[in-house]
Amino acid sequence: MVLSRDVIVLEDESWNWNEMKSSLKKAKVKGIIDYPTSVEEIEYVAHINSSQHTVMQRPQRHKQAPRAWIKKIDSYSIKEKFNKCAAEHGVYVKGDFVKELIIICLYVDDLLVTRSNPRFIDEFKKIMEAKFEMTDLGNLSYFLGIEFIHTTNGLMLHQKKYAGELLKRFNMLECNAAKSPMEANLKLVKDEAEEDADEIEYMQIIGSLRFLCNNRPDLAFSVGVINMFMNQPKKTHMMVAKRVLRYIKGTMDCGVLFPSRRKKxxxxxxxxxxxxxxxxxxxxxxxxxxxxxxxxxxxxxxxxxxxxxxxxxxxxxxxxxxxxxxxxxxxxxxxxxxxxxxxxxxxxxxxxxxxxxxxxxxxxxxxxxxxxxxxxx
CATH class of the missing domain: 3.30.420.10 (Ribonuclease H-like superfamily/Ribonuclease H)
Structure with a gap:
């Protein structure tokens, strides 16, 4: 079981950085698929012509769309003199701090863009809109289920909305809040004589909690412990999982803060x-x-x-x-x-x-x- 998250966010008032979000429409892949890449992605259609049998190949283009899109954006970024990060393949960088710097974070068809000069953002958006069909979503506020709030103290990442939906889904909105996600020094084992819990509900709780760990490092250990009993969980394991939900009830406003800096x-x-x-x-x-x-x-x-x-x-x-x-x-x-x-x-x-x-x-x-x-x- 691994629960981890890596985030690099730079919030510095001396540079007046800001983040913008853009979304590319699904029509972006139209016309950019040029060849099939594997036998599994090819649909074979047989045509009978008199005594000769001919096998025609017709690519199923929708299955190649993600690969074609990555290939397209890679070639485009190289053309525009962006450098693709070897450590994180979804990040593209252009420029440096001495001059002007622009950073792009790509996740499927969503783009996060940040820069050291607002003019570079506007120029980049115009270039992208001319090349692809895009929707400008403005300043970063919501991305992949995570909410972003700009405060006087910095940039706050949280999932309050998702946490509320999680508690409502498992009928825990009116529960009493717990002060910790798990009792100290708790050791969980599987007692075969103990009554079984609802395995489907237990797996749903664990899966939902794993997503909540994206910006809640305080949940990582406790979720990792209860995740080890996904197969035939017992009532004790369900009680521990429900305690994590009770802890979330009292900490819905918590998240990760990236403090702003007044000077470099x-x-x-x-x-x-x-x-x-x-x-x-x-x-x-x-x-x-x-x-x-x-x-x-x-x-x-x-x-x-x-x-x-x-x-x-x-x-x-x-x-x-x-x-x-x-x-x-x-x-x-x-x-x-x-x-x-x-x-x-x-x-x-x-x-x-x-x-x-x-x-x-x-x-x-x-x-x-x-x-x-x-x-x-």
Missing amino acids: IAEEITGYSNSDYGGDPVERKSTFGYIFMLNDALISWCSKKQPVVALSSCEAEYIAGRFATCQGVWIKELMEELKMPLEKPIQLKIDNVSIINLAKNPVSHGRVNIFRLSFTS
Whole structure:
């Protein structure tokens, strides 16, 4: 089970940045499909002509539409001198901070555009409207089920509307709010003698909560725990899932805030990783988590069960630090491609003394060979 989210948002009043949203109409793919790409995407039609049988190929164009659209927008962005990010293929960058910078985030047929100069936005929209059929949706306010609110303190991401619909769907609108998503040190197991819960309803709750985790890192761990009992859940598991809904009832206004900055400061990223030890009583595996902060803004978080059984708390923290390090390297590469190189190395903070000593003392590196063997095998 993996619950993670990576967000890069720059809200800086000294640059007067703003985000615009545009949507391309479905007619965008008309006439741009030039050839079939696989046997599965070809409809074979047989025609009988006297004694000769001829097989004609007719591509089913609607199945090729996404691939054709990506190919089209890639060629167009290269023509307009945009650079496609290797770390995140849906992001295109043009220019730099020294001159003028424009960043495009593409998700299927929706475009998010931000820039360092309003004039560049207007010019870009005119070019795109001349090339494709588009609908200008104005300033960013709603995207992929996430609401965006511009406040005096910065840009706020939340899903209050979706949370209300979620509670209404499962008859929890009038429930009493809980102060935490899960009881501390709760260990869930599957008791075969216990009464079964409604499996369909349980799966619907988990699926809905997973989507809510897009901007609620406080739910990631608890949703990951109850997600492990999707097959034949028991009444106890349903009670824990309902507690998460009760917690949402009292925190519907919560979300992720990207603070605005009055003046330009150096970009600095700090990561934090942690892990329990043998938190899963069924498989004896540990669960780790990490978060990354860009100055005061939360940009990346994850909660995941480890792929191997850790033999000590030191090993569990080592695995957590390794995953966090990989994420930090990816963030560094993305920041460089966004023309925002970091002036300082990324700091990764771990609260385990043994791991810190292993990292600082080269003599101790030989002691972690068993970690490497068990973790990479």
